[in-house]
Amino acid sequence: xxxxxxxxxxxxxxxxxxxxxxxxxxxxxxxxxxxxxxxxxxxxxxxxxxxxxxxxxxxxxxxxxxxxxxxxxxxxxxxxxxxxxxxxxxxxxxxxxxxxxxxxxxxxxxxxxxxxxxxxxxxxxxxxxxxxxxxxxxxxxxxxxxxxxxxxxxxxxxxxxxxxxxxxxxxxxxxxxxxxxxxxxxxxxxxxxxxxxxxxxxxxxxxxxxxxxxxxxxxxxxxxxxxxxxxxxxxxxxxxxxxxxxxxxxxxxxxxxxxxxxxxxxxxxxxxxxxxxxxxxxxxxxxxxxxxxxxxx
Amino acid sequence: xxxxxxxxxxxxxxxxxxxxxxxxxxxxxxxxxxxxxxxxxxxxxxxxxxxxxxxxxxxxxxxxxxxxxxxxxxxxxxxxxxxxxxxxxxxxxxxxxxxxxxxxxxxxxxxxxxxxxxxxxxxxxxxxxxxxxxxxxxxxxxxxxxxxxxxxxxxxxxxxxxxxxxxxxxxxxxxxxxxxxxxxxxxxxxxxxxxxxxxxxxxxxxxxxxxxxxxxxxxxxxxxxxxxxxxx
Numbered sequence: 213x214x215x216x217x218x219x220x221x222x223x224x225x226x227x228x229x230x231x232x233x234x235x236x237x238x239x240x241x242x243x244x245x246x247x248x249x250x251x252x253x254x255x256x257x258x259x260x261x262x263x264x265x266x267x268x269x270x271x272x273x274x275x276x277x278x279x280x281x282x283x284x285x286x287x288x289x290x291x292x293x294x295x296x297x298x299x300x301x302x303x304x305x306x307x308x309x310x311x312x313x314x315x316x317x318x319x320x321x322x323x324x325x326x327x328x329x330x331x332x333x334x335x336x337x338x339x340x341x342x343x344x345x346x347x348x349x350x351x352x353x354x355x356x357x358x359x360x361x362x363x364x365x366x367x368x369x370x371x372x373x374x375x376x377x378x379x380x381x382x383x384x385x386x387x388x389x390x391x392x393x394x395x396x397x398x399x400x401x402x403x404x405x406x407x408x409x410x411x412x413x414x415x416x417x418x419x420x421x422x423x424x425x426x427x428x429x430x431x432x433x434x435x436x437x438x439x440x441x442x443x444x445x446x447x448x449x450x451x452x453x454x455x456x457x458x459x460x461x462x463x464x465x466x467x468x469x470x471x472x473x474x475x476x477x478x479x480x481x482x483x484x485x486x487x488x489x490x491x492x493x494x495x496x497x498x499x500x501x502x503x504x505x506x507x508x509x
Numbered sequence: 510x511x512x513x514x515x516x517x518x519x520x521x522x523x524x525x526x527x528x529x530x531x532x533x534x535x536x537x538x539x540x541x542x543x544x545x546x547x548x549x550x551x552x553x554x555x556x557x558x559x560x561x562x563x564x565x566x567x568x569x570x571x572x573x574x575x576x577x578x579x580x581x582x583x584x585x586x587x588x589x590x591x592x593x594x595x596x597x598x599x600x601x602x603x604x605x606x607x608x609x610x611x612x613x614x615x616x617x618x619x620x621x622x623x624x625x626x627x628x629x630x631x632x633x634x635x636x637x638x639x640x641x642x643x644x645x646x647x648x649x650x651x652x653x654x655x656x657x658x659x660x661x662x663x664x665x666x667x668x669x670x671x672x673x674x675x676x677x678x679x680x681x682x683x684x685x686x687x688x689x690x691x692x693x694x695x696x697x698x699x700x701x702x703x704x705x706x707x708x709x710x711x712x713x714x715x716x717x718x719x720x721x722x723x724x725x726x727x728x729x730x731x732x733x734x735x736x737x738x739x740x741x
Contacts, residue, residue, distance in 0.1 A: 216618075216621055219618055219619070416602065416604065417604055419602075420602060420604065420615070420616075421619045422588075422591070423562065423591060423596045424591065424592070424596075424615075424616040424619060424620060424663070424667065425588040425589065425590070425591035425592035425593075425594075425620050425667075426588060426619035426620055427585075427588045427620075428584075428585070428588070430619060430621070431619075
């Protein structure tokens with residue numbers, strides 16, 4: 213058995229070396245497509261992080277006075293405010309978030325930025341009513357009407373804070389995904405073609421192998437391995453690129469965009485299995501198709 | 510060992526144009542026989558050989574080789590069939606980047622034989638074909654006759670029950686051909702069935718073995734201890 217595997221591995225190595233330029237082209241092509249694919253995955257993580265379920269449901273935050281900058285809201289005022297909010301036809305749902313809940317959510321949201329969490333005292337965050345609207349564009353109606361309520365400190369349109377950033381991110385993500393898929397298809401064709409060329413270059417040898425009764429998998433495995441090795445190498449390189457670049461970019465961004473959580477190294481690690489599986493899968497798939505054609509010719 | 514029952518094989522040649530390569534051929538070759546398949550080019554010799562190794566499938570009729578029904582054989586069992594058949598080509602088909610020893614060993618390596626078995630069997634068969642002193646030579650350093658001996662060694666190294674030879678002397682001069690024929694005769698005497706397609710009249714006449722003559726895909730003569738043609 214070891215002798216067999218030595219043969220298969222050495223043949224795969226020969227195939228890779230026989231046409232080094234082609235091998236490099238395949239690896240680069242896979243690297244480009246998987247880097248883009250990885251980027252779309254990480255952008256999705258970023259979007260999810262910035263719009264956790266909670267933020268997604270809330271369009272308006274009505275922060276309540278806690279006695280620091282304005283007289284603290286009384287329980288009666290609070291009940292009145294909630295009642296009036298719920299009476300509005302444009303209001304879909306009203307949720308109350310206490311100071312403790314606000315702090316809890318804050319620490320969770322920024323767990324990757326411990327400095328920020330440390331700098332914020334547990335009771336500094338105000339309690340608030342989180343209001344979702346039937347039509348998010350009706351923010352002004354709510355803002356104008358409840359601004360002057362006693363005990364209301366501030367009213368913020370959460371959408372406005374997030375929407376621009378999210379829209380931009382989504383466009384980038386979709387664009388990257390489209391390019392990644394096209395590039396991935398191109399990589400698949402390139403792999404298939406390379407394997408056909410490799411098999412064609414060794415057709416004398418494979419035809420003799422067939423005639424002396426070598427099994428089909430034994431004949432094909434070197435070519436399959438050749439493709440899979442390039443696929444996995446491409447995946448490793450693309451992951452390395454993301455590993456080096458992404459944390460730097462998000463670090464730079466988080467210095468500029470305050471109070472927005474950003475993904476870090478952990479998410480890049482989490483993308484590794486997906487990239488490896490994609491590199492392996494695309495190489496395996498296209499080489500199997502190519503070898504199937506080769507066998508019939 | 511080999512049995513054809515009403516075997517027909519045709520090739521499409523563009524549109525509805527068909528070429529009949531074998532037409533209702535019935536033939537039986539027994540274990541240990543030495544058979545010449547003769548006939549002009551296009552008579553069906555090559556098709557006959559290709560059917561035996563299951564490179565091609567018959568259109569109709571039955572074909573049994575080494576106890577296997579080639580119409581019913583599963584594709585994953587074809588390699589096992591081919592391990593029972595040695596194949597010698599007119600143009601040798603040695604791998605140019607491997608030495609004589611490596612070319613012969615290759616046939617065993619790729620069917621998963623152990624290194625120990627290969628190290629015992631390869632020198633044996635190189636000695637049988639009389640090329641042991643050239644074991645480390647590369648194919649291009651050998652004469653045609655020597656290359657064909659290596660080719661025979663590769664075909665026979667796995668001790669197949671059947672040896673198919675497709676014009677094995679076609680590229681060789683007459684005296685070298687005699688040497689190859691002696692070698693094939695020796696292999697036949699070890700019990701292997703030898704089927705040889707040829708149109709080398711001298712060889713057929715001198716060997717005096719069974720002759721099957723094909724013409725336009727039909728067996729026109731089947732004669733034990735035959736010669737190439739009646740009137741030459």
